[in-house]
Amino acid sequence: MAGGLVALLDDVAVLARAAAASIDDIGAAAGRASMKAAGVVVDDTAVTPQYVHGLNADRELPIIKKIALGSLRNKLLIILPAILLLSQFLPWLLTPILMIGGAYLCYEGAEKIWHRVSGHTEAHATVEDALPDEKTIVSGAVRTDFILSAEIMVISLNEVASEAFWSRAIILVVVAIGITVLVYGVVGLIVKMDDVGLSLSQRAGKGVAAFGRGLVRGMPKLLSALTVIGTAAMLWVGGHIILVGTDELGWHGLYEVVHHLEELAHDATGALGGVVGWLVNTLASALLGLVIGALVVLVLNLTLHRKKDGAAAH
Numbered sequence: 001m002a003g004g005l006v007a008l009l010d011d012v013a014v015l016a017r018a019a020a021a022s023i024d025d026i027g028a029a030a031g032r033a034s035m036k037a038a039g040v041v042v043d044d045t046a047v048t049p050q051y052v053h054g055l056n057a058d059r060e061l062p063i064i065k066k067i068a069l070g071s072l073r074n075k076l077l078i079i080l081p082a083i084l085l086l087s088q089f090l091p092w093l094l095t096p097i098l099m100i101g102g103a104y105l106c107y108e109g110a111e112k113i114w115h116r117v118s119g120h121t122e123a124h125a126t127v128e129d130a131l132p133d134e135k136t137i138v139s140g141a142v143r144t145d146f147i148l149s150a151e152i153m154v155i156s157l158n159e160v161a162s163e164a165f166w167s168r169a170i171i172l173v174v175v176a177i178g179i180t181v182l183v184y185g186v187v188g189l190i191v192k193m194d195d196v197g198l199s200l201s202q203r204a205g206k207g208v209a210a211f212g213r214g215l216v217r218g219m220p221k222l223l224s225a226l227t228v229i230g231t232a233a234m235l236w237v238g239g240h241i242i243l244v245g246t247d248e249l250g251w252h253g254l255y256e257v258v259h260h261l262e263e264l265a266h267d268a269t270g271a272l273g274g275v276v277g278w279l280v281n282t283l284a285s286a287l288l289g290l291v292i293g294a295l296v297v298l299v300l301n302l303t304l305h306r307k308k309d310g311a312a313a314h
Helices: 002-036 038-050 057-089 089-117 134-159 165-201 206-248 253-268 272-301 305-314
Strands: none
Touching: 002 134, 002 272, 057 089, 057 134, 057 165, 057 305, 089 134, 165 206, 165 272, 206 272, 253 272
16 A cells, blocks of 8 residues: 555656646747747837827726737637647648738838838827727727737747647747736836826935936836837848748748858857847848838838828818
C-alpha cells in the first residue's frame, strides 16, 4: 500500500512538473506572439482615448469598460474560432491573409502621415456625429477595434502556427485576454491621468501641486507621442509582414536584398552589429510599409474617396 502511494505521488509530481513546464511554454509563446503585435497594440492604445474625449469625466471609465468587453468578444467569439479553423484546415491561406492585414496596417500608417502633411481632417457633418450618444461611441469603437483585434490575433497565430491545435487555442486565448487588459488598462490610466493631475495640482504641497500641473500639461504631449510611435510601428510591422510574406510565397528578391543589407551593417559595425543590423531591417521594413501604404492611399483617393466626395457634393 505504502509503495503504491509513493508511486502515485511520484506520478503526480511528474504530471505537475509537466504541467508547469507546459504553462511556462504557453506563457513564453504568448509573450512572443504578443511582441509581434506590438505595432497594432500601440496604435490601439493611442486611438481609443479619442472616443471619450470631451465626455463627462464620470462616464469615461464605464465607456472604456464597454469597449473593452466588446473587444474581448471580438477576439474570443468571432476572430479566434475563425482563425483556428483556418489554421487547422486551410493553413496556406494564413500568409496571404496576414499580408492583406499588413497592407492594411501600411495604409493606416500612410494615411495618418498624409492627413498630417496635407492638413486634412474629417469634418463632422451632423450634430449626431459631433455629439454621439454612448451607444454610438461604443459601437463605433468596437467596429474599429475588430480590425485591429483581427490583426493582433492573426499576427499572434502566425508565431505559434507550428503548435498543436489546443496549444494554439490556449496561447491565443491568453494573448487575447492579456492584450485586451493591457490596452484598455493603459487607456483607462491615460484618460484619467489629467483628472489625477488636476486633483494633485490643488493640493497644499508645492511639490505635489507642481507634479499635478505637469501631468495636466504632459498628457496631450503623451497622446501625440503615442500617435507618432503607433504610426511608425504600424508601417514597420506592416512592411515586415509583407517582406517576410513575399519570401514565404516564393518571391525571394526583396527579402534577400534587405537581408543582405542587414548582414553588411552587422559585419561593418562590430560589437554593435546586432543592434545596427536590426535597425537596418526595421528601417527597410518601415520604408516598404510607407511605399505600399502610400500606393493604397493614392488608389483609394483616386477611386473610392473621390466617388464619395462626388456623391456628397450632389
